[in-house]
Amino acid sequence: MIDLTTTLNKLHFKTPLMNAAGVHCATTTELDDLLDSQAGGLVTKSATLQPRTGNPDPRYANLPFGSINSMGLPNQGLDYYLNYANATALTHPDFPILLSLAGQSLAENLQMLERIQASAFSGLTELNLSCPNVPGKPQIGYDFDQMKTILTAVFQTFNQPLGIKLPPYFDLAQFDLVADILNQFPLAFINTINSVGNGLFINLETETTVIKPKGGFGGIGGSYVKPVALANVRAFRQRLNPAIQIIGTGGVVSGGDLFELILCGADVVQIGTTLAQEGTPAFGRILTELERIMAQKGYATLADFRGNLKTL
Template sequence: MVSTATQIANFNFDNCLMNAAGVYCMTREELEQVENSAAGSFVTKTGTLEARAGNPEPRYVDTELGSINSMGLPNNGFEYYLDYVIELQNQADSKNHFLSLVGLSPAETHIILKKVQESDYQGLVELNLSCPNVPGKPQIAYDFETTTEILTEVFSYFTKPLGVKLPPYFDIVHFDQAAAVFNQFPLAFVNCVNSIGNGLVINDETVVIKPKNGFGGLGGDYIKPTALANVHAFYQRLNPSIQIIGTGGVKSGRDAFEHILCGASMVQIGTALQQEGPAIFQRVTDELKAIMTEKGYESLEDFRGKLNYID
C-alpha cells in the first residue's frame, strides 16, 4: 500500500499535507475544518501576546498566479490557540499539531514561549522568524545576529519540540550562513518558506491591497521555484535531526511530490487552500499517491531528498 505518512521529531502523522499558517487557522471553526479533513495536521494562526485586528482591508487578494497579502498578523492571541490545541490533545483520536507563535519584540517572544513551556501542551511549536520585528530592521531571520541571540535565549529554558518558520533566502552565501546558525540549536524543523516579501500587484492603474501602498507578500505559483530551492538548500546543509517542512506554491500532487523530492518531510498548502477550501487535502493526497504508485514508491522515504542533477 502506498502511504503518505510521515514523522517530525517523535510525532507521527498519517498524511504529510497540512495548512500553512495564516490560512484556515484564525478561528477554532476553521481549524476544526482542517482537523476533520484529509490533512495530517494543522498549524494555528501565528499567535501574538495580545489579540490583533491586523491591517486594514483589502489586505489579501487572489491573483492570476497566486495571491498577494499584507495581513498584519491578525490573530486571537496565542492563549486562544494554546487552549484549543491542549483541548484537542486530550482527545483520544486527536492528530498531532503545530502551535505557531511570535512576539512583537524579543521580550514578548520569550514571555509567550515561557508560558507555553509551563503549559500542558505536548505538541510541536513553530516560532515565526519571518515577521518584521523591529521598525527599521529586516525580518528576524534575515538578521543572523538577532536570530542567534533569540534562539540562544529560547533554548536556555524551552525544552519542548520547536521549529522555525523562515522567509525565503535568495543567495547561496545566505543559505550557508543561515544553516550555520540553525545547526547550533536542537531545532525539530525549519519551515521553508513564508511568502516572498514586498511584491506589488496592479489592477489597471491602482494597487490591489491597501496596506503599505500595495506592497505585500506573494504566494502561490509565483513562489514555488523559490520555495523548492530553499527546501533543497537546507536539506543539503542542515543536521539530519532538523527536518524540513516545505511551503510554497503547492496546489497539486505534483507540487507536493517536488517538495518531498527536494527534502521536505511535510508539505503545507496556503494560497490554494484559501482558494479551494479543505477538500484540497484529499485531492492533492490522491494525486500524490497516484504519482508514487506510477513510480513504484511505497513511502515518502523512498524518494525524499533524492533529487537528480544533470551531469
C-alpha cells in the same frame, strides 16, 4: 497499497500535507475544519500575547498565479490557540498540532514560550521569524545576528520541541550563513518558506495596487513562489544537521508540486494559497494526485523518494 505517513519530531502524521500558518486556522471553526479534513496535522495562526486586529482591508487578494497578502498578524492571542490545542489533544490525541508564535519582541516571544511550557501542551512550537507585513518591523530571518541572539535566548528558556519559520533566501552564501547558525541549536525543524515578502501587484486597468496596507506591498504566495520554495528546501536539506527536519511550504497546487517538495527533502508539506482558494477539499485532491504519481513510479512510501532529487 500506498503509505503516505510521515513523522515530525516523533509526531505521527497520517498524511504529509497540512495548512500553512495563517490560512484557515485563525478561529476554532476553521481549526475544526482542518481536524475533519485529510490534513495530517494543523498549525494555528501565528499568535501574539494579546489579540491583534491586523492591517486594514483589503489585505489579501488572489492573483493569476497565486496571492498577495498583508494581513499584519490578525490573531486571537496566544491563550486562545493554546487552549484550543490542549483541548484538542484530549479529543484527538493522534492529531499533530503545531502552535505558531510571532511575538513582536524577544521578551514577548519568551513570555509566550514560558506560558506554553507551563501548560499541558505536547505538540510542536513554531517560531515565526519571517512575517513581512508588520509596518516598521523588519523580517528577523534577514538579520542573522538577531536570529542568533533570539535562538540563544529561546533555547535557554524553552526545552520542548521547537522549529522556526524562515523567509526565502536567494543567494547560496545566505544558505551557508543561515545553516551555520541553525546547526548550532537543537531545532526540531525549520519551515521554509514564508511568503516572498514585499511584492507588488498592480491592476493595469485602474493603475492601482490591489491591497491597501503598506502602499500595496505584500507577501507573495502560490505558483509564483514554487521554484523558490523548492530551492530553499533543497539548499537547507543539503546543509542542515540530519536531526533538523524540514517543513516545505510554497506553491503547492498539485500532487506533482507536493512530490517535488518531498523530492527536495521535505518531511511535511504545507499549503497556504491553495487552501485559501479551494478550502479543505484541497487536501484530499492533492493527496489523491500524489498517490497516483507514486503508483505510476512504483513508490510505496514517501521515504522511497524523499531527498532523492537527481542532478545533471
